[in-house]
Amino acid sequence: MPSKRKARRGKVNHDIDKRKLWKKLKKRPVLKCKEISAFWDKTKTLQQNLKDMGLAYDANRSVQMPGKKPAVMEEMAIKPKVPEVLESMETEVALGEKEKRFLISGDDVLFCTHMMDTYKDNYKAMARDKRNYFQLTPKQIRDKIRSFKRSKTQYQAYLDAKKRTDGMDNEIMES
Incomplete structure (x- = not known):
């Protein structure tokens, strides 16, 4: 008698093109921040894009914690290649958040x-x-x-x- 735990072989669907399905799954994430999406370079990786904009990919590397050994702050030492992103984000923060209207029935x-x-x-x-x-x-x-x-x-x-x-x-x- 066969084991209940035995895995069954899956059926093959010949109607689906696996290469096209893989390309659909490989889509890039949607960026909600207008400033970042305006200067995003699709040919570069996430880390390279953030580094060019002057943003940190890994906060633990970019910000030194007090009481730790002095670490090389490599990401923050590099000046951004696209300073417009930081400037536009700073102006948006200076304007402040919109007041949210909260109502009940x-x-x-x-x-x-x-x-x-x-x-x-x-x-x-x-x-x-x-x-x-x-x-x-x-x-x-x-x-x-x-x-x-x-x-x-x-x-x-x-x-x-x-x-x-x-x-x-x-x-x-x-x-």
């Missing part, structure tokens, strides 16, 4: 505002509330409220509305 906004108005920071009481349809735990409610506070535009609108209603309440009590 309208239902979650209503849920969070109701809970915060009713219970302040008492998450255990929030978990027992009848509007907690999905039976969220106190920690899940806390995380949902934290994400609501992270959405700056929605949270600021809530604070403005709350400030307006608090001002109206004070005027009614005074009169």
Whole structure:
């Protein structure tokens, strides 16, 4: 009786050209950085391209760690052949990142505002509330409220509305 572990010979598919398949697999990676892709030389290797642009391929070789033996910093000593890449990357860093807009759904906004108005920071009481349809735990409610506070535009609108209603309440009590 043959062994169960015995490997079976694979079937040969004569419709596939193995050379073309190999060329498809050998494609170069897609570069997301505009500055690097503009000056990329397809005839050179990755290490050669980065070295020409003044970028480090291996950070351990290019940056000397304190307390180690003095090492030859060969990659950083060489001046870049294409300094435009470094200059354009530095200007992009100086501009800063775009502010990411983080929003949550309208239902979650209503849920969070109701809970915060009713219970302040008492998450255990929030978990027992009848509007907690999905039976969220106190920690899940806390995380949902934290994400609501992270959405700056929605949270600021809530604070403005709350400030307006608090001002109206004070005027009614005074009169």
